Every structure is written in C-alpha cells, then in structure tokens.
C-alpha cells in the first residue's frame with residue numbers, strides 16, 4: 001500500500017491540555033480522505049501539523065514516504081492547502097490574484113493559470129473583482145491558487161462550510177474531478193457527514209482529539225446494510241426456529257425481547273410465517289437499515305463502539 005501521508009502516534013498539547021491524542025492516520029495515494037469530526041475535535045490542528053504550521057508535541061509525520069522535519073521544504077512543495085480562510089485582493093480579478101500569487105511564489109509558468117481557472121469553473125469571470133464573488137467562487141479561487149504548483153496532495157479545511165446547495169454540488173464535483181482527472185490526493189475536513197459521505201473513499205472520524213475510526217466507505221457500506229428486527233417474548237424459541245427451520249446463523253440478541261437478523265436472503269413475511277407456524281408469539285417485526293448516519297453520529301457523539 002502506498003501512503004501519501006501518515007501520522008504515527010501524533011499528539012499535540014497546548015498549555016498542558018491534549019487537543020490531539022496519539023493519532024495514527026493513513027492517507028492513501030489517489031484517494032479522497034474525508035476527515036470528519038465535530039467542531040473543536042482537532043481537525044484543523046491535525047492539518048496544521050501535516051503542513052508544518054504546527055509541530056507535534058509527540059509523534060511523527062511522514063509525507064510521500066519521508067519524515068517531515070522543520071526543514072522539509074521539498075516535501076511541502078509537493079502539497080497545497082487551504083487551512084485558514086484564503087486571503088485575496090478584493091479589488092483585483094481572479095486572474096490578477098493568481099498572477100500576483102505566481103510572482104510572489106517565484107513561479108513562472110503562468111500558462112497554468114488559465115488551466116486552473118478552467119478546472120475550478122472560474123474561466124469566465126473576466127474582470128469581475130473578487131469582492132463581488134460568492135463564497136463558493138472564493139473557495140474555488142482558493143483551490144485554484146493551491147493547485148497552481150500542481151500539488152500531489154491537497155489539504156482543505158472545511159471547504160464546504162457556508163456554501164449554499166449549488167456551491168456544495170460544484171465543490172463536490174470539483175473534488176471528484178481533481179481526484180479522477182488530475183490524480184490529486186485530497187484530504188478534506190468537515191463536521192457534516194453528508195458532505196464527506198458523498199465524496200470520500202476513506203473516512204477518518206476524530207472526536208476529542210482521538211481518531212475513533214478510519215475506514216473505507218466501501219467496507220462500511222457493506223457492513224451497514226439492512227436487517228430485520230424481531231421483538232418477541234420468547235427469543236430463545238425464535239432463534240431455535242430460525243436456526244433449525246430456516247438455517248439462519250447471522251443474528252444478534254439485542255436484549256431480552258429483541259433479535260436482529262442480518263442474513264440477507266430472508267424476507268420478514270417468510271420469517272413471520274415460520275415463527276407463527278412454530279408457535280412463537282411475535283410482538284413486532286420490521287426491516288431496518290442501520291444507516292451510515294447512525295453509525296457516524298454515534299461515533300462523533302461518543303456513544304458508539306470506539307476503537
């Protein structure tokens with residue numbers, strides 16, 4: 001597995017208080033990594049450590065397979081980031097802002113500016129000053145600026161914050177395009193599951209400074225499918241019938257009255273028929289989906305199964 005960025009036991013302490021605790025994050029080359037957590041969980045602090053703006057108190061960071069040190073300028077050149085709100089010259093156009101940035105960075109391939117404006121959908125903004133841009137346009141201009149040096153890894157802190165639904169959709173499409181067309185690895189933070197869920201290949205959930213889960217969206221979709229929830233006064237008899245009459249093995253006793261059946265091939269009506277036929281009294285039976293939302297919300301709030 002090729003990791004573009006890894007953190008190894010990273011902890012950050014401010015005035016004796018741990019705001020990030022022993023975080024092991026692994027970001028794979030080419031993926032969109034969604035970094036999910038409530039406000040104050042430690043997302044920005046982690047991103048600042050990954051970009052060398054803040055030094056970990058304990059632990060190590062690896063970028064592109066090499067250890068990050070205070071003088072890793074070559075490694076930092078291979079990444080782009082927007083961590084704090086991007087500053088622009090409000091009276092100048094998008095292109096003029098990008099021109100200035102190139103000069104400031106000593107980057108002379110200005111041809112790339114038009115390409116980048118096109119890739120973020122700002123090609124037709126002409127002389128319009130940035131002052132008259134929507135928040136979404138400013139965010140996309142920030143991304144264009146971060147892309148000018150053609151980074152391999154792009155780190156964006158809450159890029160969707162404050163955008164309207166159209167802006168959110170444009171941003172989501174942009175992330176997908178950057179990933180598929182330009183093969184850029186993206187690390188995107190958010191406190192809103194819906195934003196992350198739709199774009200991320202891997203999700204890392206942080207709460208109170210701890211990474212409580214890091215999982216691929218594919219695997220989590222597979223493991224959080226539908227189940228049947230059965231309530232009965234006689235769960236022992238019910239599970240006996242389930243096992244011996246229907247061959248069901250993938251079930252779980254939730255409490256004295258409740259059984260959850262995860263076997264995919266059984267319909268509630270079939271199960272009901274068999275149970276009643278064998279004298280099992282059913283209080284209720286229904287099909288449920290343990291949604292991704294329930295799963296992640298319980299992790300973020302801290303009432304889930306924490307790793």
Ligand SMILES: Nc1ncnc2c1ncn2[C@@H]1O[C@H](COP(=O)(O)OP(=O)(O)OP(=O)(O)O)[C@@H](O)[C@H]1O
Pocket residue numbers: 014019037038039040041042043044045046158191
């Ligand atoms: N320079 C600092 N000095 C002291 N405490 C800090 C500093 N920077 C961050 N913190 C604290 O660290 C904790 C994590 O903050 P951080 O900004 O990383 O969280 P976050 O997940 O990005 O949340 P948000 O989305 O609200 O920015 C917070 O309690 C914050 O007050």
